[in-house]
Amino acid sequence: QLQLQESGPGLVKPSETLSLTCTVSGGSISSSSYYWVWIRQPPGKGLEWVGGIYYSGSTFYNPSLKSPVTISVDTSKNQFSLKLSSVTAADTAVYYCARAKLELHWVDPWGQGTLVTVSS
Amino acid sequence: QSVLTQPPSASGTPGQRVTISCSGSSSNIGSNTVNWYQQLPGTAPKLLIYSNNQWRSGVPARFSGSKSGTSASLAISGLQSEDEADYYCAAWDDSLNAVVFGGGTKLTVL
Numbered sequence: 001q002l003q004l005q006e007s008g009p010g011l012v013k014p015s016e017t018l019s020l021t022c023t024v025s026g027g028s029i030s031s032s033s034y035y036w037v038w039i040r041q042p043p044g045k046g047l048e049w050v051g052g053i054y055y056s057g058s059t060f061y062n063p064s065l066k067s068p069v070t071i072s073v074d075t076s077k078n079q080f081s082l083k084l085s086s087v088t089a090a091d092t093a094v095y096y097c098a099r100a101k102l103e104l105h106w107v108d109p110w111g112q113g114t115l116v117t118v119s120s
Numbered sequence: 121q122s123v124l125t126q127p128p129s130a131s132g133t134p135g136q137r138v139t140i141s142c143s144g145s146s147s148n149i150g151s152n153t154v155n156w157y158q159q160l161p162g163t164a165p166k167l168l169i170y171s172n173n174q175w176r177s178g179v180p181a182r183f184s185g186s187k188s189g190t191s192a193s194l195a196i197s198g199l200q201s202e203d204e205a206d207y208y209c210a211a212w213d214d215s216l217n218a219v220v221f222g223g224g225t226k227l228t229v230l
Contacts, residue, residue: 037219046122047157047165047208049219062218096164105212105219106155108167108176 002027004097004111012091012118018067018084022097022111029078030055036080037100037107038071040093048093052100053080067091087118123148123220124209131228137197140225142209144190148220152212154192156185159206159224168207169194196227204229 008020022036029036037052051061053071061069068085084091098110125143132138142154156169167176169185172192184195192211196203209222 046224047210047221049210049221051218060217063216064218100219101170104153104155104171105210106153106167106170107157107165107210107219108170110164110166113164 002099002109004099004109006095006097006111006114008114008116010115010117012087012116013120014088014118015086018082018087018091018116018118020082020095020097020114020116022080022082024078024080024099029073029080030075033102034099035102036071036073037098038082039096039098039107039110041096041113042090042093050082050084050095054102089118092116092118122223123213123216124211124222126207126209126222126225128223129226129228131230132196132199133230134199134201136199137195138199138227139196140194140207140209140227142192142194142222144192144211144220146190147215148190148211148213149187149192150190151214154185154187155210156183156194157208157210159208161205165208199229201229203227 012018035054038050053059070083073080094113096113098107100107153171157165158168159165172187173185206224213220
């Protein structure tokens with residue numbers, strides 16, 4: 001079955017760039033029916049959609065985010081990545097990568113999540 | 121402040137029926153389907169109900185979803201202790217071009 005796994009540093013300094021990678025296994029990232037998303041959850045708070053990417057490279061981001069976001073895809077490695085620039089403490093969260101259904105936007109499955117703390 | 125509005129908490133006793141509401145607007149729930157997620161303590165969220173009222177494979181029929189206008193609801197009948205979790209509604213928002221979530225409802229089984 002399809003599985004997703006986040007990887008990257010657990011600690012990032014303020015004003016630096018947060019970088020995470022999601023590795024997809026058990027299926028191809030080049031599916032025409034789905035796209036790939038990042039969702040985050042600050043400690044003790046609710047879910048926030050960061051953005052998504054289609055295998056062709058088309059992206060869409062949450063306009064409410066204060067830090068600049070870039071999501072990219074590497075189909076040869078079956079991976080997609082997240083970069084969040086100029087981070088602040090408000091970007092401290094568990095970051096989940098997941099698969100979303102095109103046009104219907106339901107998200108399934110999710111990765112286990114990785115906690116990223118922004119602190120000096 | 122979340123774009124979709126959910127009650128922060130809900131509770132019920134085993135066997136009872138509980139309903140969780142989700143209120144939005146014409147740009148999200150009013151024009152797109154609603155999905156519901158369950159997040160058990162310390163774990164990643166899981167898809168529960170998609171496209172307003174469709175069960176994800178493996179989800180018991182005790183869970184049901186509905187939508188009317190700009191609101192949606194999740195009903196859980198025959199409440200069980202293992203249903204104690206946070207529940208989130210979500211929908212695509214045509215104005216933001218993004219998925220928006222509700223703030224989440226913490227369900228307690230008394």
